[in-house]
Amino acid sequence: xxxxxxxxxxxxxxxxxxxxxxxxxxxxxxxxxxxxxxxxxxxxxxxxxxxxxxxxxxxxxxxxxxxxxxxxxxxxxxxxxxxxxxxxxxxxxxxxxxxxxxxxxxxxxxxxxxxxxxxxxxxxxxxxxxxxxxxxxxxxxxxxxxxxxxxxxxxxxxxxxxxxxxxxxxxxxxxxxxxxxxxxxxxxxxxxxxx
Numbered sequence: 001x002x003x004x005x006x007x008x009x010x011x012x013x014x015x016x017x018x019x020x021x022x023x024x025x026x027x028x029x030x031x032x033x034x035x036x037x038x039x040x041x042x043x044x045x046x047x048x049x050x051x052x053x054x055x056x057x058x059x060x061x062x063x064x065x066x067x068x069x070x071x072x073x074x075x076x077x078x079x080x081x082x083x084x085x086x087x088x089x090x091x092x093x094x095x096x097x098x099x100x101x102x103x104x105x106x107x108x109x110x111x112x113x114x115x116x117x118x119x120x121x122x123x124x125x126x127x128x129x130x131x132x133x134x135x136x137x138x139x140x141x142x143x144x145x146x147x148x149x150x151x152x153x154x155x156x157x158x159x160x161x162x163x164x165x166x167x168x169x170x171x172x173x174x175x176x177x178x179x180x181x182x183x184x185x186x187x188x189x190x191x192x193x194x195x
Contacts, residue, residue: 004073008187013073016066017188020059020100024166027055031158053115056104057122063100079182092169099162103153110149 030052176184
């Protein structure tokens with residue numbers, strides 16, 4: 001089943017969900033490997049940073065396709081739950097969508113080098129015509145611009161906010177599965193079939 005139904009998600013929505021989750025996990029592994037185990041003069045320092053940036057930036061593509069797919073599919077109905085849980089679930093989903101775009105964009109905005117995908121490169125934001133225009137528009141220099149975006153990406157969202165959202169999202173799914181005993185979790189698993 002490719003498309004969503006009233007009771008479960010289709011294979012495309014599921015693959016987008018797990019692919020983006022895997023991208024975030026891989027980006028975290030690459031950056032924490034660099035932070036915890038590498039010095040600046042280590043041969044793997046720059047490649048691990050590039051892997052983090054390349055995987056992270058690719059999330060924009062997958063998230064865009066996921067949002068596009070969402071608008072052309074029915075959304076499965078939520079299982080019976082209190083109104084506050086419904087509101088919390090919707091709020092959590094939109095916050096996660098926000099960070100699917102905010103994290104890679106803020107990372108690129110504050111990244112000093114180009115991102116190498118092997119067959120092509122994505123130039124650093126400051127060297128694009130858009131970047132030069134924005135820096136000029138806000139009458140700011142690169143160091144000031146980078147510092148603000150790095151604060152959002154590296155100091156607040158990456159190590160704290162996004163982790164808390166992911167933990168809350170996973171915790172809620174497990175709560176529904178083991179305590180509420182509904183299909184909130186299982187309908188997003190790859191082997192779940194429509195009833």
